[in-house]
Amino acid sequence: MQTLRQQIIRLLQEKALDTLALSQALAVREKEIHDHLPHIAKSVAGRGGRLAMQPAHCEGCGFKFKERRRLSPPSRCPRCKSNRILGPWYRVTGL
Numbered sequence: 001m002q003t004l005r006q007q008i009i010r011l012l013q014e015k016a017l018d019t020l021a022l023s024q025a026l027a028v029r030e031k032e033i034h035d036h037l038p039h040i041a042k043s044v045a046g047r048g049g050r051l052a053m054q055p056a057h058c059e060g061c062g063f064k065f066k067e068r069r070r071l072s073p074p075s076r077c078p079r080c081k082s083n084r085i086l087g088p089w090y091r092v093t094g095l
């Protein structure tokens, strides 16, 4: 039996997914995925890999959240104030 973190890592090794897709694939709440991400980043880094993040963008105006450093998804677009944010997408590489 794999832990939730191991399952997330395994899915992200196969392809880039956002937290919504992860939560649906693993039948847990998105919030839970968010809580695990920093730990996953650490454990992946400790094994010589990397948790890569493909930046989120706004569906309303196309604004890209390039500068964002935090792992958790932004909730609102700073340009058009829309909350229709797509991504970010996460991927585990180098393991």
Ligand SMILES: [Zn+2]
Binding pocket: 058, 059, 060, 061, 062, 063, 077, 078, 079, 080, 081, 082
């Ligand atoms: Zn926007």
